[in-house]
Amino acid sequence: MEKLLKQATVATEQGDWFSVTQCLQQLPLHECSYNSSNPETKELPLGLAMALTVLEQGDFQARWDIAKVLPQWGEGIVAPLVQILEDEEKDLEQRWFAGRILGGFNTPDVIRTLVKLLDHSADEELSAIAASALAAIGQPAVEALTDLLVQPESRLFATRALAQMRCLEVIDPLLSVVHDPDVQVRLTAIAALSSFHDDRIVPVFQVALKDYAASVRKEAVIGLGLSASCETELEMVTHLQPLLYDVNLEVCEQAAIAIGRIGTDKAAEALFPVVRSPLTPLPLQLTVIQVLARIETATTLEYLQQALPAIAEDSILEIVRVFGRIETPNLKYQAAKILLDFFESGHPSVETTVIKQALAYSWGQLGVADAMKALTQLQNDPQLSVKLHANAAIKQLQ
Known part of the structure; x- marks a missing residue:
């Protein structure tokens, strides 16, 4: 072990981060135990100190490699990493790696630390890093993030963190903010809910189709399209067809794609007036042509044939x-x-x-x-x- 540490020390002095990482990877795990809460611990273990130096001074690849080694020091690295996260003088990449490593510690202390950062930080980038780390922890962080939804100042980042998780436990907290006054909160929640199948979600999409924000309408259209099924064909077309004439072109295009996903002649019937209308913008017309062709029925080919002379x-x-x-x-x-x-x-x-x-x-x-x-x-x-x-x-x- 002493030989490895000496080699790592020399490599650190030379800035040879690859060699430092290789030496530290070979340290016996029992030699890497470290408890930062121990009042008798006055300084970091030499190996950990060198690993943090690589994280501070190395390039992206060096940081990526050392990020795989640092967790071997256990929960003792949480405090040093939190210090890096909170230090505005550190470069963003170093702080991002610190947050990424913390996301691998599924412990109450880490969750509390990250939630505190998310809740109290005025720095948008720091909040985003903390949100990503909490998302990496996953289900155990849901309850803590849900509590943050109550506070307007932390609601957006908490919503973004919940949106990155793919577990059923996030559905309820996301549903609680789909009518939030903040457009970004509504947008993030509705976009995330598109990944789940739940009876409560489709009605949310239907309401959001009338949202004043085009970005929210667009995500609602996408979500509703992903929920399309033969059993709800008529209702789905009824809700989506008005969006083909939305004031926002992207909403119109997504509505065409969503209707096309239903894949029936009824869906094609809703799209036909759009493709043949001289008032239809060219990008939308091209999208509808592609959608009708993908449905690929005798009826859709006939519709495209009828459109040919007039477009x-x-x-x-x-x-x-x-x-x-x-x-x-x-x-x-x-x-x-x-x-x-x-x-x-x-x-x-x-x-x-x-x-x-x-x-x-x-x-x-x-x-x-x-x-x-x-x-x-x-x-x-x-x-x-x-x-x-x-x-x-x-x-x-x-």
Whole structure:
């Protein structure tokens, strides 16, 4: 042991943090016992002092390595690590590692210490570190964090800590703050509740769909979409459909994705007016096209076919592309036939190079022989890129 400590001491003086960590890793566990609450202990054990030096002076990798070694000194390292956490002169990375290590100690003293830091610190970064450490401790910290929800000044960080835990015990405390005046508290709680299945949660999402904050509405839409099931299809569509016309584009897009997750013709029926409307913003229109294609039924293909003549070229291009990704065997012919009808319709977009390339590629992917005549025609196109796409598709069909 003395030899290891001497080697570690020399390595510390040289700033060779890798060697320090290697030496300390080899110390016998019984030699690493340390009780910081012992009044007779006047200074840190030499090995621990060197480990803390690595934590203070090392780079990220050195700190990462020593963070695996420090816990071998037991609960005695709690006090030194708390000092690092509370020291505003320390760099944030060092404090983060201190909090991360503390998160590995599932003891009442550590929980109380971290809760105290979370409750009394005016430093937002320090509070965030303490919250992450409590989240790492998990279920035993839930009760302590729940008590902090009562106090407005600590509610947000307590909510964030609870949101990082994946245990059923956090559902009740999170439900208690879903109507909080602070948008960030509501947002954090609702986003976290999306990970759980509980009869009390869906009604919370439904209410939050009308929240004045777009960020909260967006998380409520996502949560409701994750709760979608055939048994609640009609009710789900009824609640989500108005959000397709929300003033916030991101909310609209998430509503389309959530409705698409239901995956039925009823869901597609709700999406169809959005895709064909000339007032629909292009990003939303593209999202709805992708969602309808993923539902992949004969009805959704028909809806996209009806939309083709009335939408912008970018959206037409997206429909041509998504048709090429159809995987259901009995729908491939339908998709290829829709593209053939569009190709022969005389629509102005059919004359653009990018659309012709996409048509050729999709026919090749669909593998339907009926497209051979159209591909042969594209082989004679003036544009070389169109010819190449047509040749590649013909080879796939052959």
